[in-house]
Amino acid sequence: MAVTPPVCDFGWHAPDFTLPGTDGQRHALADIAGPKGTLIMFICNHCPYVLAVIDRIIRDARELQDMGIGVAAICANDAATHPADSFENMTRMAADKQFPFPYLHDETQEVAKAYGAACTPDFFGFDADLGLQYRGRLDASRKEAAPEGTRRDLFEAMKQVAETGRGPAEQVPSMGCSIKWKAA
Template sequence: MALTPSNMLPLGTVAPKFKLLDTIDDTHKSLDELVGDKGTLIMFICNHCPFVIHVNKELVKLANDFINQGIKCIAISSNDVGNYPQDRPELMKKKAIELKYPFPYLYDETQEVAKAYDAACTPDFFLFNKNLELVYTGQLDDSRPGNGIPVTGKDLRSAIESLIHKTSINPNQKPSMGCNIKWIT
């Protein structure tokens, strides 16, 4: 597993629009349909990455903790399913049901959405305000597989809390780290 940092899209960037297959209910959903009243968290994840597997339970907990506070979460998988068949849409659906994802799990077949967001790794996090302007693009927390630090989501949770309570979000944000997105060659 190659450790890849996120690219850190500039704060203030407006969320690129998209319409993708939601593997959970087999319908296409657009960003405009999924936005939260106070903010929207877009997470690039996948089924097989050890870094995502390490934080999956916290992603579910985080989404459940904030869904009633005006924050919507959206998960997107952009991996090349030809070379990484464990990330195929039918297996994404199975994983989402197994883990009880309280958010849509979208499939970016062409990888155009990942490229538009300059996503680099899984997990990669992009938190937008109600105007879809980027306010946080950093790590979940300092935990990584094998480093012994508990998964708390403290960095991302702090940014979401600040967004909800309209306080300033620390502009010094640590990049997320994980497996590189598996690009189609």
């Protein structure tokens, strides 16, 4: 079932975290933060919405990193119910796709809850002071990639954040599979 996250709460401060990455390192928010902003993405291995755009996510992450935006992806799905999202499979995907950003495992789901992550993909774009400036979609893609040449909403928003410190007033929410929460 498709889930849509809430609209951007401008200025909301990024919750701190330290999580293990598929690169064998532990990564804190301060390690990821870029001088011009930070992009935290909640993704996973199995979601058709993520799989439809993973190459675009990688492309945009590389270009944003060149602009001084720090980037990381977090998988918080319950691997017991969704084994494709296990840490081992995350490591394989990060290597196969040559992720240019840390791919972090939120096994306890505490970080996803602190961020209010709703779906995969869910994008949180912060300014240089870690104030939220973007909570929108990558582009017009859904379970299938939108046509080439489609407006790059996330990229354009984060470019604007890098240049001005502010995200766009108008944002279209992301859409994707729900986070797979552990049973209470």
